[in-house]
Amino acid sequence: MTNMRRRKLARLFASMPVAALIWLAWMTLAQAADCPRKGTLGTSRILRVDAATYPRVGIKNYPQTLPLRDHEVVLTFDDGPWPPTTPKVLAMLAKECVHATFFLIGKPTSEHPELARRIAAAGHTIGHHTWTHFSLMRMPQANAFDEIDHGISAVEMALHGVATTTASTPFFRFPGFETTEATLDLLQSRGIVVFGTDLWASDWNKMTPKRELKLLTDRLRVARKGIILLHDPKAQTVAMLPAFLRYLRDNHYRIVQVVPAASAVGSDEAP
Structure with missing residues (x-):
């Protein structure tokens, strides 16, 4: 598509009431359609994960993590979908031909199902993050089980039009990493992989994008690989993300x- 054509479409979308969201959606799809592109970070390989081999992963929380090689990272985003910020994250990832995993909360997913479908349509992996993001260890067991089921059902409804508690993508992350033996056992009995993390940006704390970038890159220099936790509803993370993706590309990290x-998607081998 020519630059002139892009400018004409931009002027057209600018005249519409939902111009920003439509423009970001179009840019995301246009960029993704061009992938892989020379000079982008790209997605290096697909790693298939099952609960039998990796029931719980992330060394911040559990004894084992994913079998990543040196300078390999898995990008994960929690707490979406959130219309003011998630489309911007999708556009940035598409620009760099990068695929991530989004752990969606059920309630906002039910309120913005079209955004959940956009995440999936862009080729990202979608996991589950309860219905309301309340701590599961601070409520009765029956309520905790319902939080898990309701959250899965909402995401499945948004993506596939069926309100089922059987997760089509059996990946789950606990809010605040707060677990109980009962909830861990429930997920294991269902063959659902529980994701912790290997490092994070601490973006639940208010800070400047520059400070967040330094915090994250300093930690990554020590870890050299791992599952990275970010939050797409955080404006400071959205502002930090382009610089972080450049850092990964310039320092020869692989996604x-x-x-x-x-899943029938992709291959374990690098393209």
């Missing part, structure tokens, strides 16, 4: 996308 072992 790994995780998918369920039964």
